[in-house]
């Protein structure tokens with residue numbers, strides 16, 4: 001049965017990829033999960049049994065695709081104490097204490113949203129120990145550091161554990177763990193420990209919350225960007241009993257090791273899983289490598305040292321090891337996604353990717369690209385490397401530490417999105433939730449206005465010359481993200497023949513109005529999977545698919 005959406009503003013830019021103009025059509029017709037017409041209502045031969053929906057001038061956009069997210073971690077993060085609004089150690093302690101007092105039965109206290117600059121100097125376990133005897137874990141907003149109480153360090157046996165590759169367990173002068181763990185020590189030590197300590201039921205219910213939250217926010221697709229065995233098992237368990245109302249592509253994390261055979265094992269596992277999961281709705285797109293850390297933690301690899309230091313921070317992966325891991329994945333037709341934030345990490349990543357023989361067809365991608373030289377920004381497009389960016393990370397409110405860390409001059413090259421586009425690169429937009437909020441319109445607001453979402457009253461901007469036009473930003477969050485995971489042939493645009501994946505939005509068209517946009521409905525494969533007017537979201541299991 002056909003459904004006709006009329007009296008709408010169907011976002012269908014006449015140029016694809018959308019680089020200019022912002023065209024809207026008045027009508028869209030869907031049938032059997034597909035879009036069969038976008039254009040004028042007059043051109044439609046209305047069948048007798050058609051359902052006609054009057055959208056009352058609301059905007060219809062392609063369903064959003066989060067180009068970079070960690071969906072299970074996002075779900076789990078919703079149950080942690082959120083410290084993002086704290087500005088001092090005292091405030092952090094108060095919040096943790098009040099959570100501890102009101103949650104006497106939880107085995108450990110998990111917190112999120114801490115930013116290094118909230119605490120003077122290096123955070124220590126003793127700053128937390130007297131709050132509660134239970135283990136306390138405080139993860140940084142960027143997820144690249146965790147600050148632990150002594151009880152947490154004890155239960156992980158951090159004191160006697162050597163530093164994992166690419167990471168540091170910070171220690172006091174006696175060699176005992178002092179509270180802070182960074183980079184590889186978080187990903188390869190703290191997370192696996194907490195994964196083992198968290199029950200399957202808890203994870204499944206966190207995943208359910210995450211999936212429903214994403215659907216309600218207007219997403220019809222995600223790219224999960226650092227998959228490992230444990231979340232993979234949970235995703236599959238969930239899928240066994242539930243329909244997920246969006247498509248999922250996954251990049252398998254290859255954690256860095258100096259032992260190249262270990263690295264190859266992860267690549268081979270990704271190759272094997274890709275064979276087992278050929279369905280584009282749920283599949284392994286490729287691998288993920290962490291080439292460096294983050295600027296706030298002084299772990300991003302920069303061409304010049306951080307202010308006050310003599311030695312530059314090197315990328316986590318030495319070039320030769322990274323290169324042969326990438327070749328192995330590329331030969332097996334896997335996509336490579338490289339986390340590279342600092343200009344040195346970006347440079348190394350581009351240089352290695354540029355040696356691959358059939359680069360453009362593979363759609364390899366670099367994640368974050370926070371600091372890039374003009375030459376490297378341009379090379380992305382020349383080489384066909386997708387620029388995968390998370391605009392909400394460029395919030396001026398989160399940028400405060402940068403000038404001190406790298407100097408004002410280098411800050412002028414931060415988040416140079418417009419450069420990537422001008423160089424011909426495809427931009428894929430994501431949120432990197434849970435490192436940032438998952439809302440698509442906040443992300444578009446950051447990308448276009450370069451103003452703060454955290455502090456919308458402030459008129460401060462960050463390098464506004466690198467901002468995107470609204471139509472370019474929407475394209476990045478829809479067709480660009482679809483392209484980046486080889487889904488552009490069937491979704492990402494509102495076009496005849498593509499999947500009916502779309503979102504109905506109550507909004508005024510304009511970058512300055514994005515924070516007021518309200519998602520009214522989300523449709524996936526022609527089925528309404530979220531409706532703001534229903535008390536509870538429509539369960540994806542109930543959809544008929546026709």
Ligand SMILES: [Zn+2]
Nearest residue numbers: 068070225432
């Ligand atoms: Zn990420």
